[in-house]
Amino acid sequence: MHGIFEEKIDRILIEIKKRGRSWRSIFLLDQYGYSAVTIRTLQNIFQNLPFAEVILTFAVDSLIDYMANSTECKNMLQNLGLAYDLSNLENDKQQKNWRSVIQFRLYRELVDNAGARYYTNFFIKSSESTRSYWLLHLSMHSKAKDEMQALHWSLENHFVSEGKAGLNMLAYDPKRDVDFTRQPSFFFNESDKEKNQKALLGQLPALIPSNGISVGEFYNIHCNQTTATFKMICSALQELYLHEEIEVRLMSGKSKKKGSKIDAHDFIKPASQLIFPFCSSH
16 A cells, blocks of 8 residues: 555554454554654554554654754644643753753653553664664553563664663653763663663562552553563562562462462562661661
8 A cells, every 4th residue: 555654544444454353463654754653643543453563663863953942843743743842942952961851751742642551662773873763662462562572682782772770761860861870771681681680679579569469460560661571570579589578379369389480360469577688888
């Protein structure tokens, strides 16, 4: 089907709905720009196709280069469906690592309004220029997100995430940039895998509600804030269970055998007796 995607999307949705019942589909929106696909179109896809996945490239650095407090830029952002407040643009540019600040605000605006429950966003660093672009994966199901996440870890090539290990890694904080923390970008290598596991061990116990929660539901709640896969989360939970920092029970209510593989149906809760680590003060 040849033509402009935005003009063909309704026909595409009709054609997909003619096939089967699940309407599984992947939209590879490889636009090399930032203005060819609007948020309204993404909403249209997920409202009509609950099992759809969208892989969208977005030339965010090019957009930031173009951004100015002007009528033209305001109209362009409105057409995209982005509500970035251009009146604050000059103040944003005065901040250290200002491009990351602007990127994070654009990112939140996009994923909060795209209509997808689950999302994964990574940067692709160009080897030929200093500009980078986003590779966004959007879906309505955490399993689809987990598979995409696992793919990034297995490839370990050009993908990079501008964040930290563990959870809440995508929440940019100017006080915690590389100059402040001495922590470089996240490259999905063995070293980052070890950092991820260590960070999860420290973060997960405090996030488990006192009355407990299933592992599957726990992952669904927190997976958008981490590069960790479901398998990595389970590995961290298993180590916490071995050290008696959490309790793990089967669906029957019985305690799970230590050393057994943790799965989505298991029930986790904080340990009834807290563990107090003792460490040196230096």
